[in-house]
Amino acid sequence: MIRPESKDKPDAPAAWQPEIIAFCCNYCAYAAADLAGARRMQYPPNIRVIHLPCTGKLAMEYVLEAFEKGIDGILVAGCLEGGCHFQEGNLRARKRTDKVRAMLDEIGIDGRRLLMVNLSAAMAPTFVERVNEIVNTVRSLGPNPLKAADSRAKCARESAHEGAVSE
Amino acid sequence: MIVASPKCVTEVKDILARHDNVLFVGCGTCVTVCLAGGQREVGIAAYGVRMARKLAGRPIQIEQVTIERQCENEFIQDLAEAAARNEAILSFGCGAGVQALAERFPGKPVYAALNTRFLGILEEQAVWTEKCLGCGDCMLAEFGGLCPVTRCAKRMLNGPCGGSSPDHCETDADRPCIWHAIYERLRGIGQLDRLEKIQPPKNWQPAWHGGARKIVREEHRCDL
Numbered sequence: 001m002i003r004p005e006s007k008d009k010p011d012a013p014a015a016w017q018p019e020i021i022a023f024c025c026n027y028c029a030y031a032a033a034d035l036a037g038a039r040r041m042q043y044p045p046n047i048r049v050i051h052l053p054c055t056g057k058l059a060m061e062y063v064l065e066a067f068e069k070g071i072d073g074i075l076v077a078g079c080l081e082g083g084c085h086f087q088e089g090n091l092r093a094r095k096r097t098d099k100v101r102a103m104l105d106e107i108g109i110d111g112r113r114l115l116m117v118n119l120s121a122a123m124a125p126t127f128v129e130r131v132n133e134i135v136n137t138v139r140s141l142g143p144n145p146l147k148a149a150d151s152r153a154k155c156a157r158e159s160a161h162e163g164a165v166s167e
Numbered sequence: 168m169i170v171a172s173p174k175c176v177t178e179v180k181d182i183l184a185r186h187d188n189v190l191f192v193g194c195g196t197c198v199t200v201c202l203a204g205g206q207r208e209v210g211i212a213a214y215g216v217r218m219a220r221k222l223a224g225r226p227i228q229i230e231q232v233t234i235e236r237q238c239e240n241e242f243i244q245d246l247a248e249a250a251a252r253n254e255a256i257l258s259f260g261c262g263a264g265v266q267a268l269a270e271r272f273p274g275k276p277v278y279a280a281l282n283t284r285f286l287g288i289l290e291e292q293a294v295w296t297e298k299c300l301g302c303g304d305c306m307l308a309e310f311g312g313l314c315p316v317t318r319c320a321k322r323m324l325n326g327p328c329g330g331s332s333p334d335h336c337e338t339d340a341d342r343p344c345i346w347h348a349i350y351e352r353l354r355g356i357g358q359l360d361r362l363e364k365i366q367p368p369k370n371w372q373p374a375w376h377g378g379a380r381k382i383v384r385e386e387h388r389c390d391l
Contacts, residue, residue, distance in 0.1 A: 064218075107176055107218050108218075109222070
């Protein structure tokens with residue numbers, strides 16, 4: 001994955017940059033993102049877009065898998081309510097994201113890392129605004145706590161290994 | 168079918184606190200249909216528990232298997248190797264499934280991931296309602312196929328009570344008055360005369376109150 005460019009000095013340790021997935025519906029957000037690009041609108045490079053045929057295709061497992069693998073935030077962008085090409089895919093996605101958000105809160109990963117928004121294909125400025133919103137939210141929350149847990153576990157394994165070797 | 172609902176991640180995590188390798192076993196029958204303990208629900212619960220345990224500083228290894236039915240030994244046998252590889256089993260079956268696994272693997276801790284709720288049906292998408300209490304002495308023939316024993320909050324056999332308003336139960340505005348439904352049903356099939364019979368007190372002997380029940384059907388047994 002291409003990492004957002006760090007503004008730190010070359011010899012300094014790389015500062016953390018949020019890694020965020022945007023699950024975008026083909027009929028709205030994906031086109032809005034395309035339009036934002038065509039209009040040369042600027043938004044943070046922390047977003048990686050995943051193209052969905054409809055947000056109704058978003059399974060809870062996709063979101064959970066991404067968080068387990070260490071993603072810092074997820075934006076789910078679907079059509080305006082009442083405007084889904086498949087009638088109710090975006091409404092289903094809303095309920096699923098609500099459920100996963102509650103689960104993330106319960107687990108200890110802040111549910112605010114998961115944001116669902118509704119927009120149309122013409123709403124490029126809204127797409128940019130929402131991307132900024134999730135990036136700022138995740139930046140204020142810090143890295144996915146599972147990354148730190150992974151590092152701690154790795155350190156513990158390494159020290160245990162070193163201890164075993166020295167014996 | 169048997170309707171169950173999943174326990175929350177925190178409760179499952181607490182249940183598994185003393186284990187680091189656990190086999191999650193889904194059931195492909197009732198609890199799959201009621202979206203509580205099928206393959207997908209097992210996967211979602213596994214994500215939750217893995218992440219919660221990692222954050223707590225004690226990662227857990229989870230193996231997932233879903234079998235066709237947890238309440239039959241023929242299907243449970245398929246779990247033997249996976250069960251041997253893990254410290255404990257978390258069953259996503261109903262209470263019967265959990266106990267079937269516990270009896271099949273006497274040396275292995277077996278825990279329940281679901282709350283088994285009732286015998287019911289799918290009313291509409293993701294809405295289940297209780298229909299049968301399993302009282303052991305079915306009276307549905309008397310009531311047009313609708314069960315007041317299960318669905319009347321007061322279990323009245325000579326209803327309705329004076330509290331229904333007019334087709335809903337006084338205990339819950341969302342709960343239909345089953346006696347109103349029975350009346351409409353019997354009227355629809357031309358059997359309103361059934362309501363003229365005063366029902367005697369119900370025989371609760373075949374119900375659960377005497378302890379766990381057992382059925383033996385000699386005509387189907389083959390012990391010679």
